Amino acid sequence: MSSPPAHPALSCAGLAFAWPDGTPVLDGLNLAVGPGRTGLVGRNGSGKSTLLKLLAGELAPTAGTVRAAGGVGHLPQDAALDTRLRVDEALGVAGTRAALHAIESGDVREEHFAAVGDDWDVEERARATLDRLGLDRIGLDRTTGEVSGGECVLLRLAALLLARPAVLLLDEPTNNLDRHARRRLYAAVDAWPGVLVVASHDRELLERVDRVAELRGGELTWYGGPYSAYEEAVAAEQEAAERTVRAAGSDVRRQRRELAEAQARLAKRRRYGEKQAANKVVPPIVAGGLKRAAQVSAGRHRAVHAERLDRARERLEEAVEAVRDDDAIRVELPHTAVPPGRDVLLLRDLELRHGARIDGEFEVRGPERIALVGRNGSGKSTLLRTIAGEVEPRAGEAAARVPLRFLPQRLDVLDDGLTVVENVARFAPGATPNRVRARLARFLFRGAEADRPAGTLSGGERFRATLAALLLAEPAPQLLMLDEPTNNLDAASVRSLVQALEGYEGALLVAGHDVPFLEAIGITRTLDMDALTSPRGAT
Missing domain, CATH: 3.40.50.300 (P-loop containing nucleotide triphosphate hydrolases)
Structure with missing residues (x-):
């Protein structure tokens, strides 16, 4: 298990968020992300997408703060585009491109030069970025309604690569991508020079990260290395937790047995004392004293053993809580037999x-x-x-x-x-x-x-x-x-x-x-x- 970076480029403190109906998602979360590639993992519904939207400023937290050293770019999980947009609009270069074309056609108004700034090679950069992602067949003047769902994801990513933010947040970026497009995205991730956080279930993508942060129960746990190292660490934790459960269970059974044995000894001693008193083996005043002493001793022994049993049960409960019990959906499809040849x-x-x-x-x-x-x-x-x-x-x-x-x-x-x-x-x-x-x-x-x-x-x-x-x-x-x-x-x-x-x-x-x-x-x-x-x- 690793620790978050000492000098983060992206951080949040005491971050909390709840939906308008009051459903809590995060409460008091702390996060610090430094340079390199961070994989964000967790069960479905653990809050990964919500966290990325909070970090990107697309959702307002109910409490806490988010700080980023530079711009933040976010590729959401549902990366759909307005089908009426031209590709250059989706890439965020339409204004610069229009100003450049105006200057080239002889319109030398100052506003066009201001719009272009130093970005005279905007079209070349845009086409090169599309080519890197395997979208070379898509022209800048086409509409996004002509591209597939997977190509929409790549277009959104191309826009972020062109904008060059300091921090890049990717939410399930390989969804809808074929194997060729995935390889292009993997290459873009490998080449990203800044801070990158990617939430994904794609093992091949997560093998490219430097560290893994697991969001579980509203808290983050850090693991060094790629996803395979995370899996090994979790497996070791799980094995240790299960050993602790077995040991704690054995301790509970032992404490129950010792309590029962102590009670049996005390009961035997009490019966012996009562028999001695009944047979007048000892004087009544001495028998009374012995009885009171026996009662005090019995109470003390019961309390000691009961306390030991309670502590053993608490240790067992803590150990059980440490064992992962991630639920999975139980899909039962309807009985709809279709005969052969139908x-x-x-x-x-x-x-x-x-x-x-x-x-x-x-x-x-x-x-x-x-x-x-x-x-x-x-x-x-x-x-x-x-x-x-x-x-x-x-x-x-x-x-x-x-x-x-x-x-x-x-x-x-x-x-x-x-x-x-x-x-x-x-x-x-x-x-x-x-x-x-x-x-x-x-x-x-x-x-x-x-x-x-x-x-x-x-x-x-x-x-x-x-x-x-x-x-x-x-x-x-x-x-x-x-x-x-x-x-x-x-x-x-x-x-x-x-x-x-x-x-x-x-x-x-x-x-x-x-x-x-x-x-x-x-x-x-x-x-x-x-x-x-x-x-x-x-x-």
Whole structure:
């Protein structure tokens, strides 16, 4: 375990935050981050995203202070862009670029020179930054509505790299990125010269950090080295904590036994004294004195042993609290068996809104498990949204033959103004309140957690609530479509999702870059979106 830096570039003291409904997130948190790369880890809902927003000044704390030596740039987890923006506007260089073009065309007003300043190579820098991130095909005059969710993340990152803040905060930056884009982002992280804090579940990204800060129970614990060193340290802590629990449990049992033995000895001594008095072996006055002395001694012995037992129980409770008991979601998918050969989905001569085509027919029959793969921008999300009926194709047909449910990448299914339980109830109006709450408990929304407004949820919590809403919906889906389902989940929750999908008897259509996850859920066919100009895209 390591200590925070002595001369931090980013710090907070006594930081506290609660949502408007009074739900506390952080209370009295202290943080100090120095130069280099810091990984921020923790369970879903532990407050990582909220902390980064507080550090970036996007949320106002209810108490405490935040200080940064220089500008702070923040890449949020939900890095969507206004689809009407031009790329140069998204990059923050539109004004400088317009002034530069005006000067080049002969308009030499002072305001244009002031707008350009020393940034005469702004276009070259912008294009070079886009090229570094694999976005060279995106022109500065295009609109962001033409780029994919993964490309939006990279555009937001490109804007930050161009702005060159002293402190860079990244929240789950590899969500929605294909393996090529991830490598580009890893390179940008490796090359970042300033202070960097990254909240992520991406092991490969976290192997690039210099230190790890774990947010748990509203407190930060520091560990030196990359994520693998953090895992080793936590495993050692866990092993030591479990040994302490076993030792403390043994001590409690020993103290109980010694207390029982002491009470038995005292009871035997008392019976012996009473027998002696009854037989008049000793004078009554002496017997009375012995009895009083025995009572005092018995009380003293009971108190000593009882105190030892209480202390042993306290040590056991402390030891148990030190053992991690991180919950994972318990996903129970509805029983929706689809017999082999049943028509589930038909795509015929389909041309998507952004240009990908499926010539001829592509059919899904029975409980098939199909992975949609391809680079960012290849049309995976657009295809799922087209099948779900959210967007119209340019041509052709996308016809689902069974009830379906779609878990979108951007998790925009929930109404932020409603509570979690109200959102879930909207999808299943026939379900009783107790049934809704029982289902939510399996997704770790228990008691007051289920009454939180959806707008206050973290990325992982929002995924859990959205998944609960879709799976409780009526009728139960026989085709389940998931768009990057592991983006916001911690490792334990990913394992639970895999276990649930292993038992699902309907058809699956999953878009994702998480190869281990796709392998774990038993994919039977792959649809390569990069090759979708002919039926050869399907394998």
